[in-house]
Amino acid sequence: MTTTTAPVTSTDAAPGSPAGPGKPGRPAMPARNFWLHTERYALLIAWLVVIIVFSITLPNTFFTVGNLQNVLGSQAVLLILALGLLFPLTAGEFDLSVASTLSMSSMTVAVLNAQMGVPLLPSLAAALVVGLLVGLLNGVLVVKFKIDSFIVTLGSATVMLGLVQWMSNSSSVTGIDSALVQATVGFRGILGMPLQFFYGLIAAAVILIILTSTPIGRRLLFVGRGRQVAELSGLNVNRLRIGAFVASGLVASIAGIVYAGSLGGADPSSGQSFLLPAFAACYLGATAIVPGRFNAVGTFIAVFFLFTGVVGLQMLGAQSYVQQLFYGGALIVAVALSQAIRRQSAKAHK
Numbered sequence: 036m037t038t039t040t041a042p043v044t045s046t047d048a049a050p051g052s053p054a055g056p057g058k059p060g061r062p063a064m065p066a067r068n069f070w071l072h073t074e075r076y077a078l079l080i081a082w083l084v085v086i087i088v089f090s091i092t093l094p095n096t097f098f099t100v101g102n103l104q105n106v107l108g109s110q111a112v113l114l115i116l117a118l119g120l121l122f123p124l125t126a127g128e129f130d131l132s133v134a135s136t137l138s139m140s141s142m143t144v145a146v147l148n149a150q151m152g153v154p155l156l157p158s159l160a161a162a163l164v165v166g167l168l169v170g171l172l173n174g175v176l177v178v179k180f181k182i183d184s185f186i187v188t189l190g191s192a193t194v195m196l197g198l199v200q201w202m203s204n205s206s207s208v209t210g211i212d213s214a215l216v217q218a219t220v221g222f223r224g225i226l227g228m229p230l231q232f233f234y235g236l237i238a239a240a241v242i243l244i245i246l247t248s249t250p251i252g253r254r255l256l257f258v259g260r261g262r263q264v265a266e267l268s269g270l271n272v273n274r275l276r277i278g279a280f281v282a283s284g285l286v287a288s289i290a291g292i293v294y295a296g297s298l299g300g301a302d303p304s305s306g307q308s309f310l311l312p313a314f315a316a317c318y319l320g321a322t323a324i325v326p327g328r329f330n331a332v333g334t335f336i337a338v339f340f341l342f343t344g345v346v347g348l349q350m351l352g353a354q355s356y357v358q359q360l361f362y363g364g365a366l367i368v369a370v371a372l373s374q375a376i377r378r379q380s381a382k383a384h385k
Contacts, residue, residue: 074376078323078333082340089347096350104227106343111231112137112294114338117313117320118242119286123184124317124329125246126279127259128177131188133287133313135195136169138306140291142199142208145301149210159215162295163288169195170284174277184280199303209300219296231293235335238286243331255279256328312362315341318369327376341365 090098116133123130140162147158169191176187213221220229246252258265258275266272290309295301319341320333345358 074322074326075324078319078336078340082336082343085340085343085347089343089350093347093350097347100227102346106339106346108228108232110338110342111229111235112290112297113309113312113316113342114235114335115238115290115293116287116309117316117334117338118238118331119283119290120313120317121242121246121329121331121334122255122279122282122286125252125255125259126276127262128184128276128279129188130173130280130283131185131310132169132173132192132195133283133290134307134310135192135199136166136284136287137291137294137309138199138301138303139169139195139202140165140288141295141298141301141306142202142303144215144292144295145208145211146202148212148215149208149300155212155214159292162292163285166284166286166288166291167281168284169287170281171277173284174280177280178273178276196307203301203303205303207300207302209298211295211300215292215296216299219293231297234293238289239331239335242286246331251275251278311359311366312338312341315362315366315369318373319365321373322369322376327373327379337369 096102116137120130120133143162143165144158147153147161148155153161173184173188173191176182176191177184219231219234222230225233246255254265254270254275257268257270258272262272265275291306294306316334316337317329319337320331320335321327321329323333323336324330325333341362345361348357348361349355
Protein backbone atom coordinates (compact mmCIF):
# COMPACT_ATOMS: atom_id res chain seq x y z
CA MET A 36 0.00 0.00 0.00
CA THR A 37 1.44 3.32 -1.09
CA THR A 38 0.84 6.44 0.95
CA THR A 39 1.06 9.83 -0.74
CA THR A 40 2.19 12.66 1.51
CA ALA A 41 1.30 16.20 0.50
CA PRO A 42 4.02 18.82 0.77
CA VAL A 43 3.96 20.54 4.14
CA THR A 44 3.51 24.30 3.94
CA SER A 45 4.11 26.38 7.02
CA THR A 46 1.44 28.98 7.61
CA ASP A 47 2.79 30.43 10.81
CA ALA A 48 4.90 33.55 10.50
CA ALA A 49 7.97 33.89 12.60
CA PRO A 50 7.68 36.01 15.71
CA GLY A 51 7.85 39.67 14.78
CA SER A 52 7.26 38.96 11.09
CA PRO A 53 4.70 41.16 9.34
CA ALA A 54 3.33 38.16 7.53
CA GLY A 55 0.19 36.57 8.94
CA PRO A 56 -1.19 33.03 8.66
CA GLY A 57 -1.09 31.69 5.14
CA LYS A 58 1.31 34.43 3.99
CA PRO A 59 4.96 33.61 3.51
CA GLY A 60 7.23 35.96 5.48
CA ARG A 61 10.03 36.38 2.94
CA PRO A 62 8.24 38.45 0.27
CA ALA A 63 7.58 41.15 2.87
CA MET A 64 11.26 41.58 3.71
CA PRO A 65 12.26 43.81 0.75
CA ALA A 66 9.46 46.23 1.54
CA ARG A 67 10.37 46.17 5.22
CA ASN A 68 14.03 46.87 4.43
CA PHE A 69 13.03 49.69 2.10
CA TRP A 70 10.98 51.45 4.77
CA LEU A 71 13.70 50.85 7.35
CA HIS A 72 16.30 52.56 5.19
CA THR A 73 13.88 55.35 4.31
CA GLU A 74 13.24 55.94 8.00
CA ARG A 75 16.96 56.01 8.77
CA TYR A 76 17.84 58.55 6.12
CA ALA A 77 14.63 60.60 6.04
CA LEU A 78 16.18 63.50 7.97
CA LEU A 79 19.20 63.60 5.66
CA ILE A 80 16.89 63.54 2.64
CA ALA A 81 14.79 66.31 4.18
CA TRP A 82 17.94 68.40 4.71
CA LEU A 83 18.93 67.95 1.05
CA VAL A 84 15.41 68.90 -0.05
CA VAL A 85 15.53 72.07 2.07
CA ILE A 86 18.90 72.98 0.55
CA ILE A 87 17.61 72.41 -3.00
CA VAL A 88 14.40 74.40 -2.42
CA PHE A 89 16.18 77.42 -0.93
CA SER A 90 18.96 77.21 -3.55
CA ILE A 91 16.37 77.42 -6.35
CA THR A 92 14.44 80.16 -4.58
CA LEU A 93 17.50 82.21 -3.58
CA PRO A 94 20.26 81.30 -6.05
CA ASN A 95 22.25 84.50 -5.52
CA THR A 96 22.27 84.50 -1.73
CA PHE A 97 21.59 81.04 -0.36
CA PHE A 98 23.51 78.92 -2.86
CA THR A 99 26.88 80.57 -2.27
CA VAL A 100 30.18 79.55 -0.72
CA GLY A 101 29.85 82.31 1.86
CA ASN A 102 26.49 81.02 3.06
CA LEU A 103 27.79 77.45 3.14
CA GLN A 104 30.62 78.61 5.40
CA ASN A 105 28.09 80.48 7.55
CA VAL A 106 25.78 77.49 7.96
CA LEU A 107 28.49 74.94 8.66
CA GLY A 108 31.00 77.13 10.46
CA SER A 109 28.75 78.91 12.96
CA GLN A 110 27.06 75.98 14.71
CA ALA A 111 29.98 74.34 16.48
CA VAL A 112 28.88 75.53 19.92
CA LEU A 113 25.34 74.20 19.48
CA LEU A 114 26.65 70.95 18.00
CA ILE A 115 29.06 70.28 20.87
CA LEU A 116 26.41 71.17 23.46
CA ALA A 117 23.84 68.87 21.85
CA LEU A 118 26.37 66.03 21.64
CA GLY A 119 27.03 66.36 25.37
CA LEU A 120 23.31 66.05 26.05
CA LEU A 121 23.35 62.59 24.47
CA PHE A 122 24.95 61.07 27.58
CA PRO A 123 22.14 61.78 30.08
CA LEU A 124 19.42 61.31 27.45
CA THR A 125 20.81 57.88 26.56
CA ALA A 126 20.79 56.99 30.26
CA GLY A 127 17.15 58.06 30.56
CA GLU A 128 17.82 61.38 32.31
CA PHE A 129 17.32 65.07 31.54
CA ASP A 130 19.95 67.80 31.90
CA LEU A 131 18.43 71.26 31.67
CA SER A 132 21.57 72.85 33.07
CA VAL A 133 23.82 72.45 30.02
CA ALA A 134 23.21 75.96 28.66
CA SER A 135 23.88 77.48 32.08
CA THR A 136 27.03 75.37 32.39
CA LEU A 137 28.10 76.72 29.01
CA SER A 138 27.50 80.29 30.20
CA MET A 139 29.31 79.78 33.48
CA SER A 140 32.31 78.12 31.84
CA SER A 141 32.67 80.86 29.24
CA MET A 142 32.30 83.54 31.93
CA THR A 143 34.91 81.76 34.09
CA VAL A 144 37.42 81.98 31.24
CA ALA A 145 36.56 85.63 30.57
CA VAL A 146 36.71 86.79 34.19
CA LEU A 147 39.89 84.91 35.06
CA ASN A 148 41.77 85.73 31.88
CA ALA A 149 40.47 89.15 30.83
CA GLN A 150 39.74 90.75 34.20
CA MET A 151 42.07 89.02 36.66
CA GLY A 152 45.02 88.41 34.35
CA VAL A 153 45.21 84.65 34.88
CA PRO A 154 47.03 82.93 31.97
CA LEU A 155 44.86 81.29 29.34
CA LEU A 156 45.62 77.63 30.07
CA PRO A 157 44.79 77.78 33.81
CA SER A 158 41.62 79.72 32.91
CA LEU A 159 40.58 77.00 30.48
CA ALA A 160 41.33 74.32 33.08
CA ALA A 161 39.16 76.17 35.61
CA ALA A 162 36.30 76.25 33.11
CA LEU A 163 36.56 72.49 32.61
CA VAL A 164 36.55 71.95 36.38
CA VAL A 165 33.36 74.02 36.58
CA GLY A 166 31.66 71.66 34.12
CA LEU A 167 32.87 68.57 35.95
CA LEU A 168 31.69 69.87 39.33
CA VAL A 169 28.28 70.89 38.02
CA GLY A 170 27.80 67.48 36.41
CA LEU A 171 28.94 65.68 39.55
CA LEU A 172 26.61 67.75 41.75
CA ASN A 173 23.67 67.09 39.43
CA GLY A 174 24.41 63.38 39.36
CA VAL A 175 24.77 63.04 43.14
CA LEU A 176 21.54 64.94 43.80
CA VAL A 177 19.62 62.83 41.29
CA VAL A 178 21.05 59.45 42.28
CA LYS A 179 21.81 59.69 45.99
CA PHE A 180 18.90 61.91 47.00
CA LYS A 181 16.52 60.38 44.44
CA ILE A 182 15.32 63.73 43.08
CA ASP A 183 13.96 63.87 39.55
CA SER A 184 16.64 65.01 37.11
CA PHE A 185 14.28 67.57 35.59
CA ILE A 186 13.94 69.35 38.94
CA VAL A 187 17.61 69.08 39.91
CA THR A 188 19.01 70.40 36.65
CA LEU A 189 16.40 73.14 36.39
CA GLY A 190 17.39 74.30 39.88
CA SER A 191 21.13 74.13 39.23
CA ALA A 192 20.66 75.99 35.95
CA THR A 193 18.90 78.83 37.75
CA VAL A 194 21.58 78.98 40.44
CA MET A 195 24.30 79.18 37.81
CA LEU A 196 22.50 81.98 35.99
CA GLY A 197 22.60 83.97 39.22
CA LEU A 198 26.30 83.20 39.69
CA VAL A 199 27.07 84.28 36.13
CA GLN A 200 25.26 87.59 36.67
CA TRP A 201 27.22 88.10 39.89
CA MET A 202 30.59 87.21 38.32
CA SER A 203 30.04 89.56 35.38
CA ASN A 204 28.21 92.32 37.24
CA SER A 205 25.40 91.71 34.70
CA SER A 206 27.49 92.91 31.77
CA SER A 207 29.53 91.39 28.96
CA VAL A 208 33.21 90.72 29.57
CA THR A 209 35.62 91.13 26.66
CA GLY A 210 39.36 91.03 26.13
CA ILE A 211 40.08 87.29 26.23
CA ASP A 212 43.57 86.26 25.09
CA SER A 213 43.70 86.45 21.30
CA ALA A 214 45.21 82.95 21.20
CA LEU A 215 41.80 81.48 22.09
CA VAL A 216 40.07 83.63 19.47
CA GLN A 217 42.64 82.59 16.86
CA ALA A 218 42.23 78.93 17.81
CA THR A 219 38.46 79.20 17.41
CA VAL A 220 37.58 81.50 14.52
CA GLY A 221 40.83 83.15 13.44
CA PHE A 222 42.22 80.43 11.19
CA ARG A 223 40.33 79.43 8.06
CA GLY A 224 41.82 76.49 6.27
CA ILE A 225 39.94 73.69 4.54
CA LEU A 226 37.00 75.13 2.54
CA GLY A 227 37.46 78.37 4.45
CA MET A 228 35.93 76.84 7.57
CA PRO A 229 36.94 78.12 11.02
CA LEU A 230 38.62 75.71 13.38
CA GLN A 231 35.52 75.50 15.56
CA PHE A 232 33.77 73.57 12.78
CA PHE A 233 36.44 70.88 12.99
CA TYR A 234 36.14 70.86 16.78
CA GLY A 235 32.50 69.96 16.26
CA LEU A 236 33.45 67.19 13.84
CA ILE A 237 35.98 65.78 16.29
CA ALA A 238 33.45 65.91 19.14
CA ALA A 239 30.87 64.10 17.00
CA ALA A 240 33.38 61.37 16.08
CA VAL A 241 34.57 60.88 19.67
CA ILE A 242 31.07 60.72 21.14
CA LEU A 243 29.92 58.43 18.33
CA ILE A 244 32.70 55.99 19.22
CA ILE A 245 32.00 56.21 22.95
CA LEU A 246 28.27 55.59 22.61
CA THR A 247 28.42 52.85 19.98
CA SER A 248 31.77 51.06 20.29
CA THR A 249 32.64 51.03 23.98
CA PRO A 250 31.22 49.11 26.96
CA ILE A 251 30.30 52.42 28.62
CA GLY A 252 28.07 53.44 25.73
CA ARG A 253 26.32 50.09 25.63
CA ARG A 254 25.81 50.14 29.40
CA LEU A 255 24.34 53.65 29.29
CA LEU A 256 21.90 52.48 26.62
CA PHE A 257 21.00 49.45 28.73
CA VAL A 258 20.34 51.70 31.74
CA GLY A 259 18.20 54.05 29.67
CA ARG A 260 16.11 51.20 28.28
CA GLY A 261 15.44 49.56 31.64
CA ARG A 262 17.04 50.62 34.90
CA GLN A 263 15.77 47.70 36.97
CA VAL A 264 16.80 45.15 34.36
CA ALA A 265 20.26 46.75 34.20
CA GLU A 266 20.60 46.47 37.99
CA LEU A 267 19.56 42.81 37.92
CA SER A 268 22.20 42.24 35.24
CA GLY A 269 24.90 43.42 37.61
CA LEU A 270 25.57 46.88 36.22
CA ASN A 271 26.49 49.71 38.58
CA VAL A 272 23.53 51.81 37.51
CA ASN A 273 24.10 54.64 39.98
CA ARG A 274 27.68 55.13 38.87
CA LEU A 275 26.66 55.13 35.22
CA ARG A 276 23.93 57.72 35.82
CA ILE A 277 26.30 60.01 37.71
CA GLY A 278 28.91 59.53 34.99
CA ALA A 279 26.37 60.58 32.35
CA PHE A 280 25.81 63.90 34.14
CA VAL A 281 29.56 64.43 34.60
CA ALA A 282 30.16 63.81 30.90
CA SER A 283 27.36 66.20 30.00
CA GLY A 284 28.82 68.92 32.24
CA LEU A 285 32.33 68.42 30.85
CA VAL A 286 31.19 68.63 27.22
CA ALA A 287 29.04 71.69 28.04
CA SER A 288 32.10 73.40 29.50
CA ILE A 289 34.03 72.63 26.30
CA ALA A 290 31.19 74.22 24.35
CA GLY A 291 31.49 77.23 26.69
CA ILE A 292 35.20 77.56 25.93
CA VAL A 293 34.52 77.46 22.18
CA TYR A 294 31.75 80.03 22.69
CA ALA A 295 34.09 82.34 24.58
CA GLY A 296 36.63 82.06 21.78
CA SER A 297 34.05 82.81 19.10
CA LEU A 298 32.84 85.91 20.98
CA GLY A 299 36.24 87.04 22.20
CA GLY A 300 34.62 87.26 25.62
CA ALA A 301 31.50 86.17 27.46
CA ASP A 302 27.90 87.33 27.72
CA PRO A 303 25.89 86.61 30.87
CA SER A 304 22.61 85.81 29.12
CA SER A 305 23.07 84.72 25.49
CA GLY A 306 24.09 81.17 26.40
CA GLN A 307 20.51 80.28 27.36
CA SER A 308 19.47 80.55 23.72
CA PHE A 309 21.23 77.24 23.04
CA LEU A 310 19.07 75.10 25.34
CA LEU A 311 15.98 74.63 23.18
CA PRO A 312 17.90 74.06 19.90
CA ALA A 313 20.14 71.50 21.62
CA PHE A 314 17.18 69.43 22.81
CA ALA A 315 15.46 69.82 19.43
CA ALA A 316 18.58 68.53 17.67
CA CYS A 317 18.92 65.54 20.02
CA TYR A 318 15.31 64.44 19.66
CA LEU A 319 15.17 65.11 15.93
CA GLY A 320 18.43 63.21 15.55
CA ALA A 321 16.85 60.26 17.36
CA THR A 322 14.51 59.82 14.38
CA ALA A 323 17.42 59.27 11.97
CA ILE A 324 20.32 56.85 11.33
CA VAL A 325 19.37 54.70 14.36
CA PRO A 326 15.65 55.48 14.74
CA GLY A 327 14.43 55.44 18.31
CA ARG A 328 17.91 55.91 19.79
CA PHE A 329 19.81 59.10 20.58
CA ASN A 330 22.87 59.07 18.34
CA ALA A 331 25.71 61.38 17.37
CA VAL A 332 25.33 61.21 13.59
CA GLY A 333 21.61 61.97 13.72
CA THR A 334 22.26 64.88 16.08
CA PHE A 335 24.94 66.23 13.73
CA ILE A 336 22.52 66.16 10.80
CA ALA A 337 19.70 67.66 12.87
CA VAL A 338 21.78 70.65 14.01
CA PHE A 339 22.55 71.70 10.45
CA PHE A 340 19.10 70.81 9.13
CA LEU A 341 17.48 73.12 11.68
CA PHE A 342 19.90 75.99 11.10
CA THR A 343 19.62 75.65 7.33
CA GLY A 344 15.87 76.08 7.62
CA VAL A 345 16.24 79.13 9.87
CA VAL A 346 18.78 80.79 7.57
CA GLY A 347 16.66 80.13 4.48
CA LEU A 348 13.51 81.55 6.06
CA GLN A 349 15.34 84.64 7.27
CA MET A 350 16.76 85.20 3.79
CA LEU A 351 13.20 85.05 2.47
CA GLY A 352 12.35 87.95 4.77
CA ALA A 353 11.07 86.21 7.88
CA GLN A 354 11.48 88.10 11.14
CA SER A 355 14.05 87.13 13.77
CA TYR A 356 11.42 85.41 15.91
CA VAL A 357 11.15 82.68 13.26
CA GLN A 358 14.15 81.02 14.92
CA GLN A 359 12.23 80.43 18.16
CA LEU A 360 9.16 79.28 16.24
CA PHE A 361 11.21 76.92 14.11
CA TYR A 362 13.18 75.37 16.96
CA GLY A 363 10.16 75.11 19.25
CA GLY A 364 8.03 73.48 16.57
CA ALA A 365 10.87 71.16 15.63
CA LEU A 366 11.24 70.04 19.25
CA ILE A 367 7.54 69.16 19.55
CA VAL A 368 7.54 67.27 16.24
CA ALA A 369 10.83 65.53 17.03
CA VAL A 370 9.65 64.30 20.44
CA ALA A 371 6.40 63.03 18.93
CA LEU A 372 8.24 61.21 16.14
CA SER A 373 10.88 59.70 18.41
CA GLN A 374 8.23 58.41 20.82
CA ALA A 375 6.24 56.92 17.95
CA ILE A 376 9.36 55.20 16.59
CA ARG A 377 10.18 53.78 20.03
CA ARG A 378 6.66 52.41 20.43
CA GLN A 379 6.81 50.86 16.97
CA SER A 380 10.22 49.34 17.72
CA ALA A 381 8.95 47.91 21.02
CA LYS A 382 5.98 46.29 19.27
CA ALA A 383 8.24 44.81 16.61
CA HIS A 384 10.38 43.10 19.24
CA LYS A 385 7.48 41.56 21.15
